[in-house]
Amino acid sequence: MTARTSGLHHVTAIAGDPQRNIDFYIQGLGLRLVKRTVNFDDPSTYHLYYGDEAGRPGTLMTFFPWRGVPAGRVGAGQSTSTAFSVPQDSLGWWKDHFGALGVEPSITSADGEDRLVVRDPDGLVLELVASSTEDPRDPWDSASVPAEHAVRGQHSSVLTVADAESTLRVLIEDLGMTPVSQSGGRTRVAAGEGGPGRIIDVVADPRAQRGLTAGGTVHHIAFRVPDQATQEQWRRELVERGHTVTAILDRQYFTSIYFREPGGVLFEIATDAPGFDVDEPLLELGRSLKLPPWLEPTREDIEHSVQRITLPQENNPAVVDR
Template identity: 50%
Template structure:
């Protein structure tokens, strides 16, 4: 089935401490903080976005924050279960040494013929760096990591479900993905032009725990479409297939619809437009607190509730 979906737009997770999160993803992993805003549903909490120089769709990971350690989640079926980044093929030794030096426990694995480093962030969210030879995307070098080592964007997304059949039917049907390969209980699909940033891995976990949302888990995955026409096409197509799809919601930097697939994972479809430089220049992305228009009148109160963020810790 032809589809306007071209790959991953972003992945959103739940963390506990925004400063520690900035230090890890910007300081250690070298991503750029491209937008500092608030949770549209709770403006007393940050919503931070990381990515490449301009926040290109497919490079973006975002975080909500639940402070004080409250509401620890459980990773399991019904969730996206890992943040997966692409890096240049020759860079894994650099990343292995860098992570070890800064006391991050890291393992080497091979999956689908790819060399992979697996580790966890400070909230125990699973993260991996995958060596990819043919990824033409350019990573962010402003954090001091050279271009030949910089993370280039998201590689794949793990969708862990109790029974994969219905999830695979949606992915390969209404969403237009193509099956690439299978390995045991893991199946890889790709969208659009294919390659890194377009993959999703559906994992059947019939005997594993059920996921519970909270700190240390991934909240949702967003898939990208070019524009509003693609968004509305998918809204109609998914509704006709029996999915409970939301109205279109303006997220300032993209417009979104939301729905749950049959295995319980929250899916979003987000437009590439207007993008993160829409309200601040590329040179200063992520430096000012940007508020949705409905919260602007309460800026002083909101700013008083948010912890001050310092520049990311410098890792060498």
């Protein structure tokens, strides 16, 4: 393959109540809601994007929230854990912070890195990693989390599969990632120069039950590509290598292609551009419901179908409902 990913673009998961999701990711994790839009394939529900100030690729966590969605099952064929990068020596602060919110985290160590493990309100497994590698990314200046402890962006994702060999082959040969380490049934690969935001851990667990994608599970993970021309080239090469790949889809803030790797995990390749400020100013990101041009004619129906939500004050200087 001639194309190589530069790292993670975003992770998308399934949630239940959107207000509960917003409160946790803004006040709990200290992220910014950078876009309030809808699921383009099901406009009756939101698509919520969280990240840094501008929603830069590599900082993004996104959700499809469906009220009343049944709980999923975490297992083989899924991304089973999503990790965020935080500064060294900050995990004690985070433990106290989550404790004050009634969330009970645990602190573990893996790959020489200390990790705080917590579940969001839908049971999604999250990790905060005090990485031994310095993370130069600037955090969102949140009222709930001081900058010296704040999330810098994605750190890594864990993929659990029954047989790691074919999954690793896709990551290395088709996405251009490089093997970093291997211990037991866990193999780490990295994009580019490695470090936070560029890491995938593949866990081989032949005894794991097949995962069921629903509430509290990851729907897909997305990898970065700089522009659509590179994406088109990459799509051609993936098809030539035998993958079933979607057409290029317009997601308004980037374009995407999707394919499922042999272990069952759904992969997306998303462009860095144009970004989240194409339809609202940087200072107003996330404050109102934004729709792509092809859904604007049905705005009134969509606004009546989605749940009314309120943003915590720290997301923006001024808060408005939809």
